[in-house]
Amino acid sequence: DCYERDGSSYRGVMSETISGKKCQLWTSMEPHAHQKTPQKFPNADLRRNLCRNPDGDRAPWCYTTDPSVRWEYCKIERC
Numbered sequence: 092d093c094y095e096r097d098g099s100s101y102r103g104v105m106s107e108t109i110s111g112k113k114c115q116l117w118t119s120m121e122p123h124a125h126q127k128t129p130q131k132f133p134n135a136d137l138r139r140n141l142c143r144n145p146d147g148d149r150a151p152w153c154y155t156t157d158p159s160v161r162w163e164y165c166k167i168e169r170c
């Protein structure tokens with residue numbers, strides 16, 4: 092599927108970034124410690140390791156499981 096506007100309302104199940112990396116769980120601090128937790132952003136649907144846009148960026152993104160890449164946009168096209 093696709094995301095509308097900035098993807099802040101995207102609720103699809105993509106969990107892979109544009110470079111093919113898997114997304115880190117939003118509840119995990121490994122390999123990237125971070126501040127975008129489900130507790131702090133209860134309305135952003137930060138479930139499992141799904142691509143989301145909790146911080147008003149231009150598209151859905153996620154922290155990646157690659158220790159050398161903190162975050163990346165996801166492999167979803169804009170509607």
Ligand SMILES: O=S(=O)(Nc1cnn(C2CCNCC2)c1)c1cc(Cl)ccc1F
Pocket residue numbers: 124125126127146148152161162
């Ligand atoms: O390191 S973080 O926990 N997460 C983080 C870092 N960069 N990003 C980008 C994610 C995509 N949108 C632009 C910021 C998120 C983080 C750092 C700071 Cl200084 C502020 C908020 C925050 F959470």
